[in-house]
Amino acid sequence: MRWERTVTVIGCHVGGEDNHVIVGGVLPPPGTTMFEKKRYLETHGDELRRWLLFEPRGKPTLCMNLVTPPTRPDCDAGMIIMEATDYPPMSGSNTICTVTVLLETGMLPMREPVTTLTLDTPAGPVPVEARCRGGKVERVQFTNVPCFVTHLDAMLDVEGVGRIPVDVAYGGAFFAIVDAPSLGFAVEPKEARDLVAVGNRIAAAAAQQLPVRHPENPDIHTVTFAEFAMPFAGPGTVSRNAVIVAPGRIDRSPCGTGTSARLAVLHARGQLVAGQGFIHESIIGSRFEAGIVSEATVGGRQGIVPTIAGQAWITGVFQHGVDPSDPFRGGYTLPDLWFA
DSSP: OOOSEEEEEEEEEETTEEEEEEEESOOOOSOSSHHHHHHHHHHHOTHHHHHHHSBTTOOTTEEEEEEEOOSSTTOSEEEEEEOSSOOOSOOHHHHHHHHHHHHHTTSSOOOSSEEEEEEEETTEEEEEEEEEETTEEEEEEEEOOOEEEEEEEEEEEETTTEEEEEEEEESSSEEEEEETGGGTOOOOGGGHHHHHHHHHHHHHHHHHHSOOBOSSOTTSBSEEEEEEEOOOOOTTOEEEEEEEETTTEEOSSOOHHHHHHHHHHHHHTTSOOTTOEEEEEOTTSOEEEEEEEEEEEETTEEEEEEEEEEOEEEEEEEEEEEOTTOTTTTOBOOHHHHOO
C-alpha cells in the first residue's frame, strides 16, 4: 500500500440519508468565517469533495461534513457541508449526523441527559440540544437560522410539465415547493424515478425564472432544490415530502432545510403559528419533528425560526487513501447515476 494522503471518516445516517463526517487528515481551510472557509474549499480546494464524493469512493447519495474549530466564540465546532455537486450553507440532516458523531466519538463532551452546543455553519450559528443516554445520542434537535418565503403561488413554466404554481422559501437554501398530488404524485417509493425527472426540471426552471437572493448574505442565492409536498392537515399531523437533490436523487430523510422552508410557507399561509409544528415524513417513511419557535424578520421580510429533530446512527469508520498511481484518484462521474 502506497498512500500519499489518508483521511479518516465516520459513517453516519439519519432517516436513511448518508451524511459522513471527516474527523482526521484534513486541515481547516483558511477564512475568518465559516462562509469564507466554505468558499475557499469551493474555489481552491474542491479536489477534496470530488475525491471523497465522486466514484469510485463515493456515490450520488453521499454527503461529507468537514469539522473545524469554530470561528465564533459562541460556538463549539464548525461544520462545512459537501454534497455531490455543491456546498450548501446549511443542512439539517448533516447537522444531526455531525452532532451525533461529535458526541459519540468524544470530540465534544457528552453530558447526560441533555447536551447543549452550538455549531458554526456557513449559514450562521445553529444551537443544538442532544438527548443522550448511556453514551448514545437518542435525539438531536437544532434551531435553524431564520427562514422566510420569497414567492407564494408563483407561476413557473416547466419543460414537459406546463405552467404550475410553486412556493419558494429559504430554509438554509432556497426551495421551490410544489403540491405533489396536483402533478399526479403520492410521494411513494415506486415514483422515485419520475419524481427526480420532474423535480430536476422544476429546480432548473425556478433557478432561471424566479431569481432569489438572501437579503443579508447576497452570496446565498438561486433556487437549488425542488420539494414535492403532500397535503397538510393541520398542526401535529403527519405530512410526507420528497426533496430532489442534485445531481438527481431523492433525499432519503425528510430534509431538515426543506422542512424548514415548508414551515416558512405554512406560516406565511396562516396554517401554522409560533408554538405549533408537525411531523415531516420522507418517501421511505423516516420522520423529523418540526416546529416554529418564533417569528423573525430577515432583511425586512417576515419569517420564522424553526426547530427540527431526529435521530442518527453511526454506521462505520473509514480510512480513505490516495495512491499516486491510481488513474481515478480524482474521482469520476457517469450520467447513468449522476444525471450530468
